[in-house]
Amino acid sequence: MTAEEVATTLRSGGPFIPRGGGTKATWGLPTEGTELDLRGLDRIVAVDAGDMVCVVEAGVRLVDLQARLAEDRLALMLDPADGSQATVGGVLATNACGPLRHRYGKPRDLVLGAQFVLTDGTIARSGGRVVKNVAGYDIARLLCGSLGTLAVLCEVALRLHPLPARRRTVVAQATNPSDAARAARALAEAPLRAEAVEVAWPERVVWATFAGEGVLPGVEAEAPALPPLCLESGALLGFGVPTTATAALLALADATRTVIRLRAGVGVGEARTLDDEAFAAGVRTLGGHVSPRRDTTVGYERDPVSLDLMRAVKARLDPDDRLSPGRLWPVG
Amino acid sequence: MxxxxxxxxxxxxxxxxxxxxxxxxxxxxxxxxxxxxxxxxxxxxxxxxxxxxxxxxxxxxxxxxxxxxxxxxxxxxxxxxxxxxxxxxxxxxxxxxxxxxxxxxxxxxxxxxxxxxxxxxxxxxxxxxxxxxxxxxxxxxxxxxxxxxxxxxxxxxxxxxxxxxxxxxxxxxxxxxxxxxxxxxxxxxxxxxxxxxxxxxxxxxxxAPERVETLLAAFPSTDAAGEAVAAIIGAGVVPAAIEMMDRLTIEAAEAAVHAGYPTCEALLLIEIDGGADDVAATTRLVTDSVLAAGASETRTASTAEERARMWRGRKAAFAAMGRVSPDYYVQDGVIPRTRLAAVLRGIRALETSSGLRIGNVFHAGDGNLHPLVLYDRAVAGEAERASDVAAAILDLCLDAGGSITGEHGVGHDKACAMARMFTGADLTVMDRVRGAFDPTGLANPGKLLPTPRLCGEVPGFYRAHPTELAGLAERL
Structure with a gap:
């Protein structure tokens, strides 16, 4: 599969829904169209160990890329809880994150450049292959989290990090929401910077990993084995809350029969809930927001002027609304 | 109104x-x-x-x-x-x-x-x-x-x-x-x-980090300093900063602010921040790396005052050029950091062929070069030659797989150079994004994207040449 073939397909009609491993196919509002399976874009184009940059096609599975990078003691510091099928393109298009978000940011923070195709068949690039670059609009970052609505990612350049020589995990069991919040904050503010600070609720587990030269050899605790949220039933929501709202969020989870995976130092996470309306309303009361991911009718609100700008960008890049129509806002 | x-x-x-x-x-x-x-x-x-x-x-x-x-x-x-x-x-x-x-x-x-x-x-x-x-x-x-x-x-x-x-x-x-x-x-x-x-x-x-250490390392050549940068990164360390200065900029900075730098062909300033234990261990690792790469001398600064003194010369480097040349142009290009030594040799060759001195001070850790092309506008033709040399440096960066700007921006200065880094299709997509935000075309016109008026015969908006359409040539 090549970008030219993607362009030919896109010109042929639609609407199309770009997809990788299908692990996040329901994220966003409902959409309809023909699936455009990009798993044929499966080449790791370059791993430049000295520059800590790689160039890969969008359909490469994240696990396969990580295995290749580990040979050079490098890693792409993204660890979304999607199982083994997630592709690099899908992770970027959804801005999906896992615990490593705490230290390394989200996909848009690690992408350096992209080649992509518009619905009119235009094949274009933005950014480059170097870690520092301000030439032109940063369209590669704009495409991150755009849920396949603006363009089809074909190839991306990514910033890599060294695999830490030493990593240690600290696990604590909390008795109530405020204890959990206090423990998470203490871990996030430790002088030796954590790679991850997580709260799992209602399991009441607070855990953190630390990495670096200052991590002394010793007994290594295992990261807790927690069931991945996406395999269970109930509505799935992404959320963001102020980091000071951790205790209130966990209390809200108890009140709404919600399972939470929280990046406590960042204030983002995933929720599986049996009462999505009440959970979403509660999160908004805390000053946060939710993003629909699966089996939910919860939408989202943004200020009307910025929504107009989003619509204008979509209209310029995909004038006939042939890429994942309705994903960002209801059609019409 | x-x-x-x-x-x-x-x-x-x-x-x-x-x-x-x-x-x-x-x-x-x-x-x-x-x-x-x-x-x-x-x-x-x-x-x-x-x-x-x-x-x-x-x-x-x-x-x-x-x-x-x-x-x-x-x-x-x-x-x-x-x-x-x-x-x-x-x-x-x-x-x-x-x-x-x-x-x-x-x-x-x-x-x-x-x-x-x-x-x-x-x-x-x-x-x-x-x-x-x-x-x-x-x-x-x-x-x-x-x-x-x-x-x-x-x-x-x-x-x-x-x-x-x-x-x-x-x-x-x-x-x-x-x-x-x-x-x-x-x-x-x-x-x-x-x-x-x-x-x-x-x-x-x-x-703010618990501890910050700044390490100065002196080298007998820019090549050796470039190799040291690669060695540090290769050791799995991501310092807060790695800055390089060459002899011309070291001497100018010394004359201007007396930072106390050693006399050498190139120096690196490496800053390490984080938890105290982490910084101590990492500083040892980096010191070993730079010595193995041929550093002739290393110094460390731990207190805020010592660090400020160590940074003073670097921060004054651009202004200090005024002491050695009436005019200079600051270039801002990016290269993959592993190509540092090779691109620096290319810049030296340009110095020889143009007869203009070029100082190098840059963010070595992320490959962001700031060559300073020295000239005297009172000398007929020197400003034009400096402009040509600066453009040639960008070509070196692009040939190495880099970028025409790492942090100074495209602005007016490099709008035409955008067409050397991006295809017409790339630029057209950027123009579509611009149009989504600014349908009026009144926001900072003539900046960032090339325009035919500004760039003459080589506008960014690529149209296939007749020889390409005929299959006689291809665009690489």
């Missing part, structure tokens, strides 16, 4: 003397006098000025402190400059959530000053940080010496109040992470004032 009615008669400048102060930014070789300079004090005033411009068809150029080095704030002769220097209020500080909201005219360093007592700071640190504004930093996606580990402006802005090119006010992003919808800030940051005007910015703050 007149401009005076919007911002007050004292805040519309039209006299030639007043306008002259705004005729250029840090790229002083280009000057254009605008029709007027408008200095609004609020977001609503900025929006009203932009609506006035739209109603009258007047192009406008937003400006912070005017320290930009690519002519991004160069006025348009028939237009107005919208200066944001009066908008310098710190709106709110939320230390518990590590956020600060400031108006665009607040200086970069004042952000850190406002939160330092709470153990927080704002990491991006352009050399001009004492005077450059946050609004300008957002427009340029500014970097600095410490971006290697901590990221650029785009990694630290979480929300902005944004006056659109049609004069409406939008709230982009969110103080709380991961708002739903498109990440418009991703393109607004670094858009050089071509999409709208940011009037208020919410920044993510970073906790």
């Amino acid at each position: 007149t401009l005076e009615a919007i911002v007050g008669v004292d805040h519309v400048l039209t006299t030639p003397a007043a306008l002259a102060a705004y005729a250029c930014d840090g790229l002083t070789s280009h000057r254009v006098q605008p029709q007027a300079v408008v200095l609004p004090a609020t977001t609503d005033e900025v929006a009203a000025v932009v609506r006035w411009c739209r109603a009258t068809g007047t192009p406008w150029v937003a400006r912070g402190a005017g320290t930009g080095l690519s002519g991004g704030a160069l006025p348009v002769a028939e237009g107005v400059v919208i200066g944001l220097a009066r908008m310098r209020a710190i709106v709110s500080i939320d230390t518990a959530n590590e956020r600060i909201t400031v108006q665009s005219g607040v200086t970069n360093l004042d952000v850190t000053r406002a939160v330092a007592a709470d153990g927080l700071y704002y990491p991006p640190d352009p050399s001009s940080q004492q005077v450059c504004t946050i609004g300008g930093n957002v427009a340029e996606n500014s970097g600095g010496a410490h971006c290697l580990k901590h990221g650029f402006t785009t990694h630290h802005v979480v929300a902005a109040t944004f006056v659109t090119a049609t004069g409406e006010v939008a709230r982009l992003g969110s103080a709380v992470a991961d708002p739903p919808g498109l990440d418009l800030l991703a393109v607004v940051i670094g858009s050089e004032g071509t999409l709208g005007i940011v009037t208020e910015v919410t920044l993510r703050l970073t906790r």
Whole structure:
């Protein structure tokens, strides 16, 4: 599969829904169209160990890329809880994150450049292959989290990090929401910077990993084995809350029969809930927001002027609304 | 409605003397006098000025402190400059959530000053940080010496109040992470004032590290220093900063500020921050790496005063060039850092062939070169030769797989060079994004993207050459 073939397909009609491993196919509002399976874009184009940059096609599975990078003691510091099928393109298009978000940011923070195709068949690039670059609009970052609505990612350049020589995990069991919040904050503010600070609720587990030269050899605790949220039933929501709202969020989870995976130092996470309306309303009361991911009718609100700008960008890049129509806002 | 009615008669400048102060930014070789300079004090005033411009068809150029080095704030002769220097209020500080909201005219360093007592700071640190504004930093996606580990402006802005090119006010992003919808800030940051005007910015703050060490390493050649950079990165270390200076810039900086640098062909300044144990262990590792790469001498600085002295020469390097040359041009190119030694040899060759001296001072850790091409405009032809040499350096960067700008921006200076880095299709897509934000075409026209008027026969918007269409040639 090549970008030219993607362009030919896109010109042929639609609407199309770009997809990788299908692990996040329901994220966003409902959409309809023909699936455009990009798993044929499966080449790791370059791993430049000295520059800590790689160039890969969008359909490469994240696990396969990580295995290749580990040979050079490098890693792409993204660890979304999607199982083994997630592709690099899908992770970027959804801005999906896992615990490593705490230290390394989200996909848009690690992408350096992209080649992509518009619905009119235009094949274009933005950014480059170097870690520092301000030439032109940063369209590669704009495409991150755009849920396949603006363009089809074909190839991306990514910033890599060294695999830490030493990593240690600290696990604590909390008795109530405020204890959990206090423990998470203490871990996030430790002088030796954590790679991850997580709260799992209602399991009441607070855990953190630390990495670096200052991590002394010793007994290594295992990261807790927690069931991945996406395999269970109930509505799935992404959320963001102020980091000071951790205790209130966990209390809200108890009140709404919600399972939470929280990046406590960042204030983002995933929720599986049996009462999505009440959970979403509660999160908004805390000053946060939710993003629909699966089996939910919860939408989202943004200020009307910025929504107009989003619509204008979509209209310029995909004038006939042939890429994942309705994903960002209801059609019409 | 007149401009005076919007911002007050004292805040519309039209006299030639007043306008002259705004005729250029840090790229002083280009000057254009605008029709007027408008200095609004609020977001609503900025929006009203932009609506006035739209109603009258007047192009406008937003400006912070005017320290930009690519002519991004160069006025348009028939237009107005919208200066944001009066908008310098710190709106709110939320230390518990590590956020600060400031108006665009607040200086970069004042952000850190406002939160330092709470153990927080704002990491991006352009050399001009004492005077450059946050609004300008957002427009340029500014970097600095410490971006290697901590990221650029785009990694630290979480929300902005944004006056659109049609004069409406939008709230982009969110103080709380991961708002739903498109990440418009991703393109607004670094858009050089071509999409709208940011009037208020919410920044993510970073906790100040427990310990900071600065290591100075002297080398017998720039090649050896380049190899040391590769060795440090290869050892799995990401320092907060790795800066390199060559002999010419070391000598100029010494003469200017007496930083006490050793006499050598090249030196590295390496800063390591983090937890105390981590910094101690990492400093040992880095010291071993640079000695193995051939460093003739190393020094460390641990206290704030010692570190400030060590950095003084580096920070004064550009200004110090004034002592050794009447004029100089600061280039800003990026290369993959593994190509450092080879590209430096290419620059030396240009020095020999052009007869112009070139000083090198740069962010070695992220491959961002700042060659300083020295010339004397009083000598016939030297300015042109310097311009040719600067362009040739960009070609070296592009040939190595790099970029035409790492942090100074495209602006006016490199709009035509965009066509050397990007295809016509790439530039057309960027122009479509621009059109989505600015259907009026009045926002900083002539900047960032190449135009036929500006770039003559080589406009960026690629059209296949007849030989390509005939299959006789292909574009590589």
